[in-house]
Amino acid sequence: MTTLSIIKADTGGFVGHSAVHPDLLATAQEAARRAVGDGLLLDAHVASCGDDVSLIMTHEHGADSERVHGFAWDTFQETTEVAKRLGLYGAGQDLLSDAFSGNLKGMGPGYAELEFTDRPSEPVICFLADKTEPGAWNLALYKMFADPFNTAGLVIDEKMHAGFRFEVYDLFEEKRITFDCPEELYDMLMFIGAPARYVVHAVESRNLTEQAAATSTQRLSLIAGKYVGKDDPVMIVRCQSGLPAVGEVLEPFSFPYTVGGAMRGSHHAPLLPVSIPDAHTARFDGPPRVVALGFQITDGRLIGPRDMFADPSFDGARQQANTAMDYLRRHGPFEPHRLPLEDLEYTTMRALEARIAQRWQPMPEVATTMAR
Ligand code: 13P
Ligand code: 13P
Ligand code: MG
Ligand code: MG
Ligand code: MG
Ligand code: MG
Known part of the structure; x- marks a missing residue:
């Protein structure tokens, strides 16, 4: 092993x-x-x-x-x-x-x-992200392992046709559960569509009983009890021979979906797929980035990496991400750019509430003029 x-x-x-x-x-x-x-x-x-x-x-x-x-x-x-x-x-x-x-x-x-156990050829992609949370992988993993519009192999590869088992963590209650897809897809999406709380931790092939993917699932703020920085998660995905092909594993990132974590850990912004030389942040401490390092693992040796997003086929995603960033940024301190109150990593709300607590009055029966 x-x-x-x-x-x-x-x-x-x-x-x-x-x-x-x-x-x-x-x-x-x-x-x-x-x-x-x-x-x-x-x-x-x-x-x-x-x-x-x-x-x-x-x-x-x-x-x-x-x-x-x-x-x-x-x-x-x-x-x-x-x-x-x-x-x-x-x-x-x-x-x-x-x-x-x-x-x-x-x-x-x-x-x-x-x-x-090493297969005769073991292609693996290591994804590293900055300015986001572990649930950021949920949408990508769903697409790789459960969406036939992303992964052709789910339909046409006999070894993949039985589907994949997802292990999901509830980070708030510290519980875990598995969902067998495709039949439990709709149940699973109810949870993993809320990525601040529910995070896909692992995926395995139901046919090969091989683990195919693993993510980092810790939330720093839940460990520390306060904001100390964003989690900035990592993910491993094994590819080919009954698992999604390399191109199927990269495909979800051609859509720069929105994730939580930009600027002070408290804003939604698009997840920008970038090459290794571009794996740093700038605008509004973002946009959140993801890089993909491809390796062949041979006798334990890491042959690589290949810089998988250093490719013109991801230029469209990068352009779309910049457009989405312009659009979201213009919301300034308003949701949905700013995270909802319960997910805010930084907040002045508690001190503010205490300071102005005495000033709240019941709403009038009929509001006509501004109260003095
Ligand atoms: P090659 O013929 O280039 O090896 O491609 C095989 C394949 O199925 C890629 O998805
Ligand atoms: P990091 O978690 O990457 O340090 O980001 C912290 C932050 O608040 C950036 O605005
Ligand atoms: Mg970071
Ligand atoms: Mg930092
Ligand atoms: Mg961090
Ligand atoms: Mg080939």
Whole structure:
């Protein structure tokens, strides 16, 4: 069995929340090189999207391994030290705990992990996003694994025709459930259409009983009890041979659907698919970005990455995203650009309510003139 783990954290932004400084990437690359040399990891690749560093790693220790999670935690401590020296913004932002204990659950860094027995050829896409929440993957996963207008294989590939099983987390109640699609599609959509609360955590093939996709599902604000930065999730999707083809896995991002998370974690904006050189944010701390790194995993080695969105066939999506961004931005502080009150990451509402509580009066029976 091989495990593919992506573990990520924002340990300091350059400039503001826009990107990762090259010295942080160099520090993480050096740590990864040592971990491969020491035999902890089979292979590793360091990548970034916006101000978040991702450690993409293959190993044989399984998911939730103390050694692999501990390595990531130590690496993020190192990059935080570099960020502090450079005075980068929000140094150590996602490290919410003082000490590592066993695994990263509830500690701040996000992770998606997938264990599999290597097929003769193992094409995988690693998606990294910035300025959004884990539910941002819901629409894309639905399209890849349940929508025949996206994925032709659901109709014409015998190995895919039985459909896929989705595991969904309720992040507010800390519960999970599985839905068998296609027959439970409508039930599932009732939940995953509300991505701030319900998040697809994993997808498996019903025919092959192989796990096909894994996402990072932690919500930083639910861990910290307050806004400390956006989650900026990652996702792994295995492709081909009874799973969606690479082109079917990329296709959902040809529509720059709207996600929560831009500017102070509190605005809806389109999800912009970009090349690796464009994986940083700018306008209104956004628009939220997604990059796709393609690998072939061979004997545990990460052959790649290929920069999958560095392609003119995504230019239309980028143009549409910019148009949608212009449209949403003109709403300023109004919904649906600003998130609804209950989903706002930042809020002055509690203090404001307390300050003006005494000034509210009952509405008059018949409103004629303004009350004095
Ligand atoms: P190739 O003939 O280029 O290998 O394409 C096969 C295929 O089915 C792509 O979707
Ligand atoms: P990050 O989670 O990417 O640090 O974004 C924080 C933010 O509020 C940007 O406006
Ligand atoms: Mg940040
Ligand atoms: Mg970020
Ligand atoms: Mg963040
Ligand atoms: Mg071919």
